[in-house]
Amino acid sequence: MSNEPSTAAEPLRICIAGAGAIGGTLAVRLAAAGHHVSVLARGKTLQAIRENGLTLHDLHGVTHARPAADDRPGFGVQDLILVCAKSQDMAGLLPQLQPLIGERTVVVPTNNGVPWWYFHREGGRFDGEQVRAVDPEGALARAVPLDNLIGSVLFITAEVTAPGVIRSVNPHLIVLGEPSGAMSERLLRVRAAIEAAGIEARATDRIRDKLWTKIIANISTNPLSVITHGTLEQLYGQPELREVVTQVMREALLVASSYGARVDIDPLTFVQLGEAMGPFRTSMLQDLERGRPLELAAIGDAVLELAQRYAVPMPITRAVVSLARFRGLGAQQQHAARAA
Ligand SMILES: NC(=O)C1=CN([C@@H]2O[C@H](COP(=O)(O)OP(=O)(O)OC[C@H]3O[C@@H](n4cnc5c(N)ncnc54)[C@H](OP(=O)(O)O)[C@@H]3O)[C@@H](O)[C@H]2O)C=CC1
């Protein structure tokens, strides 16, 4: 945070790093709430934001914002940085954030899957260790001081329909928590700022419970969506697919419980909630269709890695993740061949 203590009502200096589906959604909501929002973007997205700003279609209607945008981090020290790139892009993006980070800057990564900071101040058997699938060399842990991080779990669905244009038509919920579990003043301040921007925001002293809830949703649907091209309502609703979804869910629940996580949604409720999310194509399916790399390291491999530490078998999950990887590599090759 800036040197002077601020309240939720004061505008914050907020940088959104990565202005795709999630970054675009957050940038528009926070800018509309009066914060000083700047966006670190690149390529066609940067060009579109410079020309037309960002447009968000969500349950509030259509909202437009014109944040400062650049591909260089020349925005000065920020109060809050929301890092909204895919996990595989973190190694390229995080080191760029250094000029934006002061002693009191809060950095909130929004990634799905197991975060690189999972064991930071975890307090358990593996406290302080690395998650090799997402941060094999410890480069992410070095790029941003771990004590500047607050964890987040996003219960949001969003899609880029054109560069700078985002559609996000389910209700928005963000859960925030300190890796240590402390209900710190900075945690409550960030929560209040997000809530005041029209996004339901909760603070928790057990962020890893929420991480596991979301990890279970992601690992049971994202890779399977890539194999089947199924939407959420199909994956959760059609009996053949629902069977695979629930098998993966059961395996992942066992891993979560090995780490002491309390997941308060039972598999049947998961299925009901998921089906109600409608014809949404998971973010991983969207990536497949665009020939982009899939977030399988954070959503798949990292969970398998954590399972292995407690010798929890995940045969169905392993098979589904392998098949999704095969499909993903094939799609990338096809896109590359078409583009050549
Ligand atoms: N979409 C969803 O519904 C949800 C997504 N999430 C998670 O949120 C995270 C972000 O996902 P999402 O918004 O969908 O992803 P997108 O691919 O839509 O957006 C990511 C953006 O980050 C940009 N980016 C990556 N690296 C850099 C860089 N070095 N400099 C500038 N910009 C960069 C990308 O640019 P470029 O296009 O050029 O690659 C892209 O615009 C992911 O971890 C995802 O799993 C969580 C909940 C729901």
Ligand SMILES: CC(C)(CO)C(=O)C(=O)O
């Ligand atoms: C919508 C949901 C929960 C699907 O697993 C998601 O997070 C994604 O698409 O990445």
